[in-house]
Amino acid sequence: MKQFLKYLEKDAHLSAEELALMCEKEVGDVKRLIDEYEKSGIILGYTTVIDWDKTDSEYVGALIELKVTPKMGSGYDEIAEHIYNYPEVESVYLMSGGFDLAVTLRGKTMREVAVFVAQKLATLDAVTSTATHFILRRYKDHNVIFGSAPTDERGNIL
Numbered sequence: 001m002k003q004f005l006k007y008l009e010k011d012a013h014l015s016a017e018e019l020a021l022m023c024e025k026e027v028g029d030v031k032r033l034i035d036e037y038e039k040s041g042i043i044l045g046y047t048t049v050i051d052w053d054k055t056d057s058e059y060v061g062a063l064i065e066l067k068v069t070p071k072m073g074s075g076y077d078e079i080a081e082h083i084y085n086y087p088e089v090e091s092v093y094l095m096s097g098g099f100d101l102a103v104t105l106r107g108k109t110m111r112e113v114a115v116f117v118a119q120k121l122a123t124l125d126a127v128t129s130t131a132t133h134f135i136l137r138r139y140k141d142h143n144v145i146f147g148s149a150p151t152d153e154r155g156n157i158l
Contacts, residue, residue, distance in 0.1 A: 004033065005042070010143060012046040050143045053137075059106050060112045061135035065099035076100060079126040080134045088116055099131070110134060 004023050007014060017036065021025045037043040052059060066083075070076050076094050081104055084092045093102040103121070107113040113132065124131050138146050 005029075005037075005061065008034075012021065047142070049142045051138075051146050053146075059108060060113055061104065061106050061111050061138070062117075063135060064103040064117055064121065065095075065131040065133070065134045066101040066103060067129040068100045068124075069128060070100075073107055079124065082124065083121065086120060087118075099129075100108070104135075149150070 004019065004025075006021055008018060014022075016027050016030045019025075022032045023030065025033075032049065034043065068076065068079050071078050080092050080094065080101060083089055083101070088104075088105045088107060089103055090106060091102075091104045094100065094104050103115065105113065107116060113134070117130055117132050121127055
């Protein structure tokens with residue numbers, strides 16, 4: 001049912017009837033499968049991708065790189081759990097490369113994000129350094145493309 005999960009991931013709004021038709025399964029089987037996947041934690045939630053730039057809501061998105069010292073016995077899990085429980089935090093990823101955790105968050109202003117990093121993230125004992133990158137524009141997020149890129153009079157992408 002890998003294809004079934006791909007369909008659902010791409011469009012969580014699909015009905016059981018539509019999924020059954022697409023996967024050549026019975027509607028009852030699809031409903032049971034969805035229920036089973038939800039109970040077992042394979043399906044963790046459903047989300048809507050919103051283009052906030054088209055609303056009157058103002059916000060700033062940021063990606064913060066964190067270098068941390070893992071804890072004996074729990075590794076990175078304990079610090080990641082502490083961080084993802086902040087309501088401002090949208091995602092936390094364990095990374096390979098030059099830093100350990102990637103944190104994405106949303107704030108009302110750049111200052112609000114900076115204060116969050118300075119007062120809540122940088123002060124954690126396990127955090128050894130931070131680097132904040134502000135998101136200037138989303139082109140694609142969660143497999144959804146956000147309009148076309150703006151161009152100048154010559155057609156060059158701005």
